[in-house]
Amino acid sequence: MEIKKVFVVGSGLMGSGIAQVTAFAGYQVKMHDVDEERTAKGMEAIRSSLGKFLSKEKITQEQHDAALANLATTTDLKEASDCDLVVEAVFEDLEVKRQVFAQLDEICPPHTILATNTSAIPISSIAAATKRPDKVVGTHFFSPVPLMRLCEIIRGLQTSEETMDVAEKWAQSVGKETVRVLKDHAGFIANRLYLPMGMEAARMLEAGVATPEDIDKAMRLGYNLPMGPLELADMTGIDVLMNACLAIYNDTGDPKYYPPPLVRRMVAAGLLGRKTGRGYYDYSSGKQESYWKL
Ligand SMILES: NC(=O)c1ccc[n+]([C@@H]2O[C@H](COP(=O)([O-])OP(=O)(O)OC[C@H]3O[C@@H](n4cnc5c(N)ncnc54)[C@H](O)[C@@H]3O)[C@@H](O)[C@H]2O)c1
Structure with a gap:
């Protein structure tokens, strides 16, 4: 399966970082949050981070501009309806995450993979809010996302091998080194x-x-x-x-x-x-x- 469009839920510290590296890698990205103030704050963090890379000559002006051109924001979760991958980075609260996943399950087409950036909540508990637990996977990035090289790819009890492969390839394509966490155990590997x-x-x-x-x-x-x-x-x-x-x-x-x-x-x-x-x-x-x- 090829990922083209990525939807990021949550424009905070981690969501904005994930949106940034994904847009930088050439994907079309929509970054979501509950209100425009928060999406604007997330965009500001991305502009500031890309600006620093540019001023240190780590990226070119073209790369900087292309990354920003690949990014859009929304406060409407329904706009996830044309995405191939959704990455969730909302508050670390099982009920909030379960609600987001239940809605995404209704909104997204059957092929869409739903990834969570949770640090400590079992992937399987989040997946249980959907009718596609085989397509739910953990993609655990580290802060600050544009600088930290690791992404842990976590298999929930029902995550399929194909979902693991697609999530892993995507994380690698946005510049991360990956490790596979084969059991949904609290703390994964690094924590x-x-x-x-x-x-x-x-x-x-x-x-x-x-x-x-x-x-x-x-x-x-x-x-x-x-x-x-x-x-x-x-x-x-x-x-x-x-x-x-x-x-x-x-x-x-x-x-x-x-x-x-x-x-x-x-x-x-x-x-x-x-x-x-x-x-x-x-x-x-x-x-x-x-x-x-x-
Ligand atoms: N901060 C870290 O170092 C770190 C590292 C790895 C993983 N994580 C995990 O990443 C996730 C996000 O953490 P963060 O540090 O970015 O938090 P944050 O507080 O900076 O951002 C969370 C964002 O989610 C938004 N949000 C809350 N409910 C929402 C909803 N229903 N729909 C849309 N947006 C919603 C909030 O408005 C906020 O902007 C958590 O699960 C956390 O455990 C954090």
Whole structure:
């Protein structure tokens, strides 16, 4: 099956990134959200990102203009009716996603593949809202989408091999390296390994074993990671990580995903990382600075 037209539901951080790389790769893309303010914000993020690539001479003016020409926005989900692939990137909420998928199932022609960018919700639970679970697949991108190279392709209980193949080829065609997740297990591959590390780093800090600087330095120098787990948590958002961990914990009952008290207190206090100016480090000066006292 050939993908030509792609519909992206949700114009937030991930949806706009997915729309951008897809339009850049030459597909006709429609990006949807609930109101025009949000689609405009998504388009602004895309213009800004493409503008940066252009000013750094990573892309040409022609590529920049062609990507924008391939993009349109809409607030009407019915406009997905002529698309070959829909990628959903709405809020991480099973009920919201199920509603979107049930509507898409009614709107889209039978050949359309419905992909979800969920981080932690089982693909099979989302697919159950449709009458085409064989055509529902996980395509898990990483943030920021235009820069991060990975896309995990996740097989739900009923996803067909053809759907996996088409989703994988599409993700590769928009410039991503892919890995196949063959079982619909919470956390897929990357988060299943990374989240417990983030929680264990917080437990170590809570127990006073080492400072945030030394925990991060140990992992950067000892394992050659580009960032330590705590500075990465600050970048991602400690609330985002906590919620992803809780979702996996609720699904599996595995205690290694249960956020320790320190993480829960930091979220309650609004110490969420870069976005609030403080997390495991302080960002109020615009730079990452130490402030943690043990
Ligand atoms: N942020 C990340 O780093 C990251 C990484 C990988 C996966 N994800 C997943 O991607 C998805 C989107 O995350 P995000 O960070 O882009 O969120 P976001 O809050 O930036 O964007 C979500 C967008 O969805 C829109 N939306 C909500 N309900 C809708 C509906 N019914 N129809 C259309 N649009 C609707 C919202 O208005 C919002 O613009 C989530 O499932 C999240 O778990 C996020």
